[in-house]
Structures are given as C-alpha cells and as structure tokens.
C-alpha cells in the first residue's frame with residue numbers, strides 16, 4: 089500500500105511550477121501550439137500507462153493542466169510526485 093503523505097511532507101516535495109490544493113497537486117502550462125499540446129498529452133499518456141498512475145488532464149487550446157492525486161489511497165503519495173517529475177521532463181523537452 090502506498091503511504092499517504094502529510095501536507096507538510098507533500099509541500100516539501102512540491103516541484104517548481106506545481107501547486108497543492110488539499111490532496112491534489114497541479115501544474116498549468118501553455119504550449120506553443122495545439123498540436124504541441126497534444127504531443128505532450130500523448131507522451132504523458134505513455135508514461136502514465138507505464139507507471140499505472142494517471143493524471144487528470146485538462147486541455148484548453150494550447151494550455152494544459154495536469155492534476156495528480158492517488159485515488160486508491162485517497163490522498164497524495166510518492167506516485168504523484170514521481171509522475172510529476174516525469175511530466176516535468178516531457179515539458180522540459182519541448
């Protein structure tokens with residue numbers, strides 16, 4: 089069972105560009121174009137499948153918002169921060 093992180097533990101792990109609201113961390117990013125945003129979504133989808141951990145993804149033209157929480161645990165876990173780091177790697181590569 090993946091352990092739920094306390095608010096203070098979660099805040100210590102919060103990555104640049106991400107915010108926490110309760111048991112959800114999120115990052116909003118604007119891409120250069122809609123096709124580029126969809127390319128990012130495709131790449132994140134592959135990472136999520138490989139990790140068996142999936143973000144909520146809001147797509148509005150060129151703006152993507154990723155939201156992470158561990159539904160099965162009912163809170164934030166290491167899985168959320170690990171996937172956030174992978175999402176940051178994708179965003180850093182476009």
Ligand SMILES: C[C@H](O)[C@H](O)[C@H]1CNC2=NC(N)=NC(=O)C2=N1
Pocket residue numbers: 140141142143156157158159160161
């Ligand atoms: C059966 C499957 O492993 C689970 O439903 C996975 C799928 N992806 C998931 N993603 C997220 N964000 N939280 C989960 O608890 C979760 N559980």
